[in-house]
Amino acid sequence: METLQCIHARRSIRRYTNEPIKEEDIETILSAAFSAPSAHNLHPIEFIVLKDRNNLVQLASKLTYGRSLNEAQVAICVVGDTNRQDNWEFLNHDAAAATQNMALAITDLGLSSVWIGCTPSYENMKDVHIELNLPDHIKCLSILAIGYPAVTKEANDRFEHLKIHKEKW
Numbered sequence: 730m731e732t733l734q735c736i737h738a739r740r741s742i743r744r745y746t747n748e749p750i751k752e753e754d755i756e757t758i759l760s761a762a763f764s765a766p767s768a769h770n771l772h773p774i775e776f777i778v779l780k781d782r783n784n785l786v787q788l789a790s791k792l793t794y795g796r797s798l799n800e801a802q803v804a805i806c807v808v809g810d811t812n813r814q815d816n817w818e819f820l821n822h823d824a825a826a827a828t829q830n831m832a833l834a835i836t837d838l839g840l841s842s843v844w845i846g847c848t849p850s851y852e853n854m855k856d857v858h859i860e861l862n863l864p865d866h867i868k869c870l871s872i873l874a875i876g877y878p879a880v881t882k883e884a885n886d887r888f889e890h891l892k893i894h895k896e897k898w
C-alpha cells in the first residue's frame with residue numbers, strides 16, 4: 730500500500746475475526762515500531778506481546794476503554810523505561826511515535842487495530858502494571874489491540890482549513 734493511502738486508510742477497529750496473526754507479521758509490526766524517532770536518540774521504549782486469550786481478557790478487565798482486547802488476536806503493550814528517559818513528556822512522545830508506526834504497519838498488512846491510551850492518572854493503571862508484571866521503572870504508555878477486521882470503516886478525511894494558521898496564530 731502507498732504510504733499516504735495507508736495513513737488515510739487507518740481507522741480504529743474494535744471488532745476482530747478469529748483468524749490468527751502470523752508470527753512474521755508481528756515481527757514486521759515490531760520492526761516498524763523500532764524505526765520510530767526517539768528524543769535524544771535514547772530509544773527507551775520496549776514492547777510486551779500478548780497472544781494468550783486468558784491474558785488478553787484479563788488485561789481488558791483492567792481497562793475502562795479496553796474492551797477490544799477481548800476479541801483481539803494480539804495485543805502489543807508499549808512500555809517506557811524511565812531509567813533510560815527521565816523526561817516524562819519525551820517518553821510519551823517516543824511511545825506515541827512507536828504506536829503510530831505500528832498502527833500504520835498493521836494497516837499495510839491488511840490487519841486492524843485500536844490504540845488504547847494509558848496514563849498514570851487512570852486509577853486502574855496500577856492494576857495494568859501488576860497484570861503485566863512491570864518493575865517500577867517501566868511504565869505502560871499505550872496498548873494496541875490487533876486482529877483481522879470484523880467490520881470495515883471508510884478512510885478518514887478530516888482536513889480542516891480553519892485549523893491551519895499561516896506564519897502566526
Ligand SMILES: Cc1cc2nc3c(=O)[nH]c(=O)nc-3n(C[C@H](O)[C@H](O)[C@H](O)COP(=O)(O)O)c2cc1C
Pocket residue numbers: 739740741742743794795797843844845846847885
Ligand atoms: C492517545 C489515544 C488514546 C486512545 N484511547 C483509546 C481507548 O482507550 N480505547 C479505544 O477504544 N480507543 C482509543 N483511542 C482511539 C480513538 O478513539 C480514535 O483514534 C478516534 O475515535 C478517531 O478514530 P479513528 O482512529 O478511526 O480515526 C485512542 C486514541 C489515541 C490517539
